[in-house]
Amino acid sequence: MTTAVTVFGTSVARGDTAKFRAAVAEMNDGTPVTVPVMVVAGRRDGPVVLLSGAIHGDEYNGPATIHRLLREITPDMLRGTLVGIPIMSPFSFFCRSRSNDLDYEHLNLNRIWPGDPDGFLSQRAAHVIHEHAIRRSDVILDFHEGGIAFMARYVALGGVPGTKTAVREAELRMARHFGQGVPIVDKTIDEKAARLGRLGMLSAAGAAMDVPVLTIETGGAGTLWPDFVELATTGARRILVGLDMLDGPPPVDDREQVIVRDGRWIRPQRGGFLRNLPGMDLGAKVKAGTPMGRIEDAFGDTVDELRAPFDCIILDTRHIATVYPGDWTFSCGRL
Ligand SMILES: [Zn+2]
Numbered sequence: 324m325t326t327a328v329t330v331f332g333t334s335v336a337r338g339d340t341a342k343f344r345a346a347v348a349e350m351n352d353g354t355p356v357t358v359p360v361m362v363v364a365g366r367r368d369g370p371v372v373l374l375s376g377a378i379h380g381d382e383y384n385g386p387a388t389i390h391r392l393l394r395e396i397t398p399d400m401l402r403g404t405l406v407g408i409p410i411m412s413p414f415s416f417f418c419r420s421r422s423n424d425l426d427y428e429h430l431n432l433n434r435i436w437p438g439d440p441d442g443f444l445s446q447r448a449a450h451v452i453h454e455h456a457i458r459r460s461d462v463i464l465d466f467h468e469g470g471i472a473f474m475a476r477y478v479a480l481g482g483v484p485g486t487k488t489a490v491r492e493a494e495l496r497m498a499r500h501f502g503q504g505v506p507i508v509d510k511t512i513d514e515k516a517a518r519l520g521r522l523g524m525l526s527a528a529g530a531a532m533d534v535p536v537l538t539i540e541t542g543g544a545g546t547l548w549p550d551f552v553e554l555a556t557t558g559a560r561r562i563l564v565g566l567d568m569l570d571g572p573p574p575v576d577d578r579e580q581v582i583v584r585d586g587r588w589i590r591p592q593r594g595g596f597l598r599n600l601p602g603m604d605l606g607a608k609v610k611a612g613t614p615m616g617r618i619e620d621a622f623g624d625t626v627d628e629l630r631a632p633f634d635c636i637i638l639d640t641r642h643i644a645t646v647y648p649g650d651w652t653f654s655c656g657r658l
Pocket of ligand 1: 378379466
């Protein structure tokens with residue numbers, strides 16, 4: 324058994340906790356840029372689990388979930404190590420933005436893993452985090468949500484083509500252990516998604532190292548939601564029980580978890596104001612052809628109607644009221 328774990332060069336003895344800042348980059352005026360790192364080094368040996376939050380800087384329920392988990396789980400309870408980085412992308416967090424507006428290319432941190440030591444600011448920071456935290460993890464729980472514009476409620480497997488069967492199975496097991504009736508998205512990244520950079524997601528960096536990654540999408544709209552933090556905290560604790568890192572009742576329940584293998588964002592043909600119709604809420608099951616929302620133009624006249632493209636379950640809803648043609652409105656998982 325090891326007596327200590329090392330995270331970003333800081334040694335934490337088994338049975339201890341630590342909170343510190345790790346330097347990942349510097350600004351144009353020389354100000355150091357750091358990420359907050361929280362470690363719970365279990366008294367007993369076990370896997371290293373990375374809890375990753377705010378890869379997108381407008382997503383706040385993940386950080387709140389990580390804070391709560393690492394407050395509640397003590398080294399005496401734990402077999403293995405929890406490493407929490409509640410704010411993975413300080414640049415986009417500064418700007419309350421999805422991407423890093425300071426980079427020339429306005430990079431989205433969840434499209435550029437594993438980073439690049441010779442690249443732009445975000446790529447350099449990603450490389451440091453990858454080397455010190457991601458590469459040293461056995462399992463990754465990556466907390467996301469809808470961000471400012473959307474609300475979300477589902478968990479997603481990595482979906483990277485060529486992922487080893489054992490890794491996929493481990494991801495599915497974690498999704499099942501998360502439970503609580505939350506839908507599971509098991510979509511493979513296709514060529515269209517790859518061109519939008521999805522092979523640079525953290526789940527892809529995990530798949531490249533045979534590390535299972537579960538993406539947890541709960542909450543959004545720029546708000547902290549106690550219910551969503553509760554949901555994600557409960558789900559994560561159940562996953563840790565499933566990994567045999569915590570004691571607890573077996574993480575099973577009989578609430579149905581729909582598995583979605585295909586889906587689509589409904590996109591308006593016209594710009595204007597989006598009106599979500601009553602009942603079109605997260606988790607609602609909708610029959611093909613059902614009206615879900617409408618677009619009103621600058622005069623208040625209805626110019627487009629959004630209908631369910633197939634029998635589906637709603638995975639995301641939009642919370643910014645105006646849309647351009649082609650914007651995302653509802654994310655529908657095919658049933
Ligand atoms: Zn995100």
